Amino acid sequence: MKKVFFLDTVHPILSERLTQSGEYECIEAHDWTREQCETQLRDAHGIVIRSRFTLDESFLQFTPALHFIARSGAGMENIDVTYCDSRGIQLYNAPEGNRNAVAEHALGMLLCMMNKIHTANRDVKNGLWDREGNRGVELDGKTVGIIGFGNNGKAFAKKLRGFDITLLAYDKYKTGFGDDFVIEATLEAVLRKSDVISFHIPQNEETIHFANQEFFDALGKPIYLLNLSRGKIVETNSLIKSIQKGSTISAGLDVNEFEKKSFEHFFDHTDNEGLKFLLASDKILLTPHVGGWTAESYYKLSSVLADKILDIEDQ
Numbered sequence: 001m002k003k004v005f006f007l008d009t010v011h012p013i014l015s016e017r018l019t020q021s022g023e024y025e026c027i028e029a030h031d032w033t034r035e036q037c038e039t040q041l042r043d044a045h046g047i048v049i050r051s052r053f054t055l056d057e058s059f060l061q062f063t064p065a066l067h068f069i070a071r072s073g074a075g076m077e078n079i080d081v082t083y084c085d086s087r088g089i090q091l092y093n094a095p096e097g098n099r100n101a102v103a104e105h106a107l108g109m110l111l112c113m114m115n116k117i118h119t120a121n122r123d124v125k126n127g128l129w130d131r132e133g134n135r136g137v138e139l140d141g142k143t144v145g146i147i148g149f150g151n152n153g154k155a156f157a158k159k160l161r162g163f164d165i166t167l168l169a170y171d172k173y174k175t176g177f178g179d180d181f182v183i184e185a186t187l188e189a190v191l192r193k194s195d196v197i198s199f200h201i202p203q204n205e206e207t208i209h210f211a212n213q214e215f216f217d218a219l220g221k222p223i224y225l226l227n228l229s230r231g232k233i234v235e236t237n238s239l240i241k242s243i244q245k246g247s248t249i250s251a252g253l254d255v256n257e258f259e260k261k262s263f264e265h266f267f268d269h270t271d272n273e274g275l276k277f278l279l280a281s282d283k284i285l286l287t288p289h290v291g292g293w294t295a296e297s298y299y300k301l302s303s304v305l306a307d308k309i310l311d312i313e314d315q
Contacts, residue, residue, distance in 0.1 A: 001025040002045035002067075007032065008052050010072045014302035021310060038062040046070060046309070049078070056080040060089070068092060070305045073292070074099075074151065075230060077203040092308045095151035097301035098292030103155035105291035106198055106228050109252035112285060113224055114139060119282050140164040145194030147187070147210075148201035148229065149174055156198060157182055168194060192220035203230035211235060216242040222249045228291040231255040236274040243283050250283045254291040 004018060005027045015026035024046070032040065034053065039062075041047070046068045053059060055069060057080060066089055069079060074095035084091055112118055115136035123130050142165050146153045149171040157167055161181055168185040169177070178184035190197065201207050211225070211234040225248050227234050236257055242248040258275045259266060266288075270276065278284045 003027060003043055004046035004048060005029045005037075005041060005044050006048045007037065008048065008050035008072065010048060010050065010305075011299050011302035013299060014048065014070075014072075014306050017303075017306040018309065034059070041066075048072065048305070051078050054078045054080075055084075057083045060084070060087070068309065070094075070309060072097075072301045072305060075202055077230065090312065092305055092312075094301045094304040094308075097304040098294075098297035099151040099155040101294040101297040102152045102200075102228050102291045103159045104294075105254060105287070106156050106226050106252075107159045109226060109228075109254070109285055109287070110196060110198075110224060111139065113250040113252050118285055139196075142166075142195040143168060143193050144196040144198070145170070145185070145190035147171075147190060147197065147199050149177055149182075150200065152228070153198075153200035156200060166193075188218070191215070191218045194219075194223055195221065196224045196226070198226035199229045199233050201229050201233065203232055208232045209235040209238075211238065213238045213241065216245075216247055219247050222247055224249055225251040227251070227256075228254045231257040231259045236278065240274060240277050243281065248283075250285065252285040252287075253278070254287045255289050256286070259289060 002024050004024050006015065007029050009030045018024040019026055029037070029040070037053070037059070041063045042065065044063050044066050047055070047063070047066065048070045049055060050072045055078060060066065060083065068090040069084065070092040071079060072094060074093055076091065076093055079091060081091065116134040120134040123134065140163055144160060144165050144167050146157060146167070146169045149169045153169065153171070157169065160167060166183065167181055168183050168190050170185050170187045170190045171177070175184065199211070201210070209232065216238055225239070234253070234257065239248060239251060243251065256278060258272065270279065278286060
């Protein structure tokens with residue numbers, strides 16, 4: 001029996017399907033310490049993880065029998081992909097599982113910012129009837145730029161098809177994806193022409209602080225910014241300067257660079273000036289990394305992983 005250790009809590013459909021196959025023994029280890037993992041994972045055939053540990057060489061050296069890692073989510077930044085390749089460890093992720101959730105959340109954040117729903121709600125509840133201060137703008141007629149046209153970027157584009165907009169999409173590693181709605185564009189064109197820019201790219205050495213001072217300086221007009229990818233994609237200090245300058249009208253951040261692996265400790269260090277600005281500014285719309293975290297996606301993430309593991313592992 002192949003042992004699969006669940007180092008994070010995920011939807012039980014994954015363990016149920018693996019167990020039903022008759023090939024796997026699923027072991028709940030979501031409350032294990034790193035020290036326990038170092039002594040208990042030597043016969044692990046598979047590991048299921050969200051983001052509780054960084055799976056690098058220092059961790060994986062204690063898993064000599066490891067055959068695969070299944071990451072419940074899209075991003076792989078907490079896994080040393082190069083080291084895993086060197087050992088022949090198969091990596092699975094599940095961007096298909098939460099792409100619709102991310103796309104819906106992105107659209108919701110965008111409409112909320114453009115129509116000032118968050119400030120209008122706060123004002124009314126505080127006894128302030130400020131119609132002019134909460135006058136919105138319409139999405140129709142605008143140009144939306146999507147940076148990264150993988151699972152999440154495509155899903156967001158699909159949600160936007162009901163609007164009368166121009167949609168530009170840039171992906172460094174893809175070409176030929178344009179159609180009657182999506183215009184394949186250069187990064188320069190996206191920055192110069194967009195009224196809205198939305199990030200849907202992974203975090204890696206190339207993309208950390210992608211939205212830096214040079215990025216904001218290249219904007220052709222004031223934008224609404226969306227980041228539902230990874231927090232370190234947007235450099236906070238550069239974003240703040242852009243907001244103060246007026247080149248960014250508002251930013252919807254489901255992720256931010258002050259996040260920790262344990263999200264519950266986010267508020268432990270609110271003395272940082274950049275974080276203070278994000279928390280205080282009406283021009284920043286924050287959500288706690290829940291863009292892909294719906295009831296439906298919770299199930300789909302595990303179901304997609306089960307499909308991949310069973311399809312490939314059992315061949």
